[in-house]
Every structure is written in C-alpha cells, then in structure tokens.
Amino acid sequence: MDKTYFTTLTAFNRASTAQVSSWLRQISDVQWQQPVVSSFSSIHETVLHMVNAENAWLQRLKNETVIRVDETFTGSRHELLDLWEQTSQQLSDWVAGFDETRLNLSFSYRRFNGQEYRSRYYQVLAHVVNHATYHRGQIVTLLRQAGFTAIQSTDLIGFYREEV
Template sequence: MKKILLTYAAYNVWANQRMVDCVTNLSDEQIHKQINSSFGSVYAMLGHLWDVESIWWQRVKLNELVEWPGVKFSGSVLELCNHLMHQSKQWKEWIDIATETVLEHEFIYKNSKKEQFKQPVSEALHHLFNHQTFHRGQLITMLKQVGVTELPNTDLIAFYRKK
C-alpha cells in the first residue's frame, strides 16, 4: 500500500507544480476572471485544491476543528500556489516516513456536513489524490476559457514517463 501511495503523492506534487508553473504566468485578469465551473475562477479553484489537501491533513492529524485556509485567503496567486505546494510536499514527506500500520490505521473524522466516519488513512489518501486529479482536469478547462493555449500535461502516464 505504501508504494502506491508514495507514487500518488509524488505524482500529486509533480502535477500540482506543472499547474502552478502555468498559472503563475497569467495576468490578474485571467486568474480572477469569473468562469462557469465548480469554482468561479482559477484563483478559487487553486484555493479549493489547497483547502482539500489541508483539511485531510488536519483530519489525519486528528484535529477536531478543521479549518479551510483557502476560504479566507486573499493573498497573491503566487502565495496561494506556495501554500498548495507546501501542503502537497508535506503529504509526500509524511507518507515517505509512515509505516504500513499507520497507513492502514482507522481514524475517525467528520466531513463538512459534520457526519462522522471511521476508515483507514490509506482510503482517505486515495480519495484525496483522486480528488485532486479531478479538479486539475477542471482547472485545465478553466485555463482554456481564459485563453491559455499551452497547457501542461498532467496525465499520470506522463509522470511515469518522467521517472
């Protein structure tokens, strides 16, 4: 289990970095342009990506009061991207030192609706990395809508080819 989670964590860092490299070259107008999507702008989507990595981090660390850092964040897109990348790297580093026992440990957490669940850390991590892949795909579509023509390839197979 650890090997695949480490691969997904490394892929998440790699794919997020490719997205960050793309969005940090955009104008403020492109970053904040309102788009009909799950999240209303490129900036809001990046905030959501950070939020999700952060809330799962807090849950795995058994924080009872989970905070969504991107909701109140109003810094620059570069600062936002730095926070996202820091959290992504933190996950990779944590998984690297985690034991199989830790990864299979069942932990209790509450979702955003305050419903309580108990499941293995590994399942939460699979969900997290799958979720991030889904929203990076949406972000690619959003980037097309703000005029980006050179889009990063974040396919998992492209990551494997770089190894």
C-alpha cells in the same frame, strides 16, 4: 497496496501541482479572476478549494484541528500557489513517514458540516490524489478557455514514464 504505491502517488500529486502552479503564475489577474461556468466561479476559487481540501485532509490524517484555508486565506495569488505547493509537499512528507502497517486501519474525522466519518488511511490517500487530479483537469479546461494554451499533460502515466 503498500506504502510505495502511496509514496509514488503523492510524488505525482506534488509534481502535477507544481506544473499547474507554474502555468497559473503566468496568467493575468483578469484570467485568474475571470468568471467561469464550472464547479467554482473562477480559476482562483477552484485553486482555493483544492488547497483547502488537501490541507483539511492532511490535518485530518495527522489528527489535527482542521483550519479552513478558504475562510482564513487573505494572501496574493502567488502566496496561494506557494501554499498549495507546500501543502502537497507536506502530504508527500507525511506519507513518507507513515507506518505502512497502518494503511488498512480506519480513523475518525469530521467533515466541514460537523458530521463524523470513519475511513481507512489508504482510502483517504487515494481520494486526496484523485480529487486533486479531477480539479487539475478542470483548471486545464479553464486555462484554455481563458486563452492560456501552453499546457502539457499531467496524466499519471506521463509521471510513470518519467520514472522509468
């Protein structure tokens, strides 16, 4: 694996986040807050988790103190979606500036429960994009259940097809 692979993955993540965010800007407040049976209790809570996770991983990668978005954010839906898009852009920018020779090196970080772990940079980068893809898929299902059907694919292969 090389840096180009992760630059492409984070570009995919950024583009897919922007696409899903555009759909979420179109739904009503009722749909945004509607109780659901899923990993989280609403579309809002799912997005809040995604922003929190991506932001936390970015802070860990940068060896910064992790500030939990899910405990501090008090803004509107559109402000949360803006923050999500900004965080995805920041991750992409961080990868673009990352020294490729360090991809296989490990670093220490703490999970939210305080437990310390070590992982390789490439493993964390792959995880962050995979985690976002998983939850974007949930959001697609939740949007359909809420009656929003103007949805297109956000699959990785579709992103690759656009690049060719």
